[in-house]
């Protein structure tokens with residue numbers, strides 16, 4: 512029949528398109544540590560979300576990245592996998608700092624990073640947020656950490672006191688950067704960036720991209736790659 516005659520060509524083009532899509536969104540197409548890849552499949556993360564597929568190759572290549580995408584698009588794993596893949600677990604010092612606008616968001620981010628890092632033993636992720644007593648935070652900092660997740664005000668206070676040192680930092684993440692600026696954290700952000708190595712990778716995540724974000728990006732980033740995803744999935 513006519514239907515059968517046209518099948519091969521149609522089928523072939525469909526297969527090519529489908530293979531292309533699969534290879535472009537599989538986490539295994541990235542140069543991630545085998546332990547991280549294995550853990551992603553245990554977590555049920557079988558393919559990258561659009562923002563992950565667009566940003567992870569640049570993030571893993573060590574570039575500065577500005578990623579704009581809605582809530583729920585999977586931004587935490589995009590930067591989380593980037594900083595975990597670079598982490599040297601044997602060096603017990605703060606190698607990555609993630610700044611978030613609120614304590615609730617910082618707790619969520621720390622939880623997701625710990626989930627992603629389950630395959631890495633003895634990794635220490637510490638949260639440093641305002642509204643919490645200083646004593647336990649200082650005690651935890653004395654014990655050491657690989658990754659700090661916190662709010663700008665409190666992180667800046669620890670830097671000023673000398674209880675947090677960032678001279679070994681290799682990754683800075685500004686998560687929900689637009690909300691951090693709305694909340695008046697601009698001065699704290701500038702003070703924090705001043706106390707870390709200029710040679711580092713900076714990743715900026717935001718739902719929107721107002722002029723204020725563009726100006727902070729110009730100050731704290733170097734030739735950033737821009738990624739924008741409209742829909743959440």
Ligand code: ADP
Pocket residue numbers: 555556557558559560563580581582583584585586587588
């Ligand atoms: P955002 O920061 O962009 O708002 P999140 O990082 O909080 O989004 O991710 C939203 C949800 O999607 C989380 O529950 C997370 O566990 C899940 N998620 C992220 N990436 C993937 C993926 N590749 N596959 C399946 N689930 C994912």
Ligand code: MG
Pocket residue numbers: 586587686
């Ligand atoms: Mg988020």
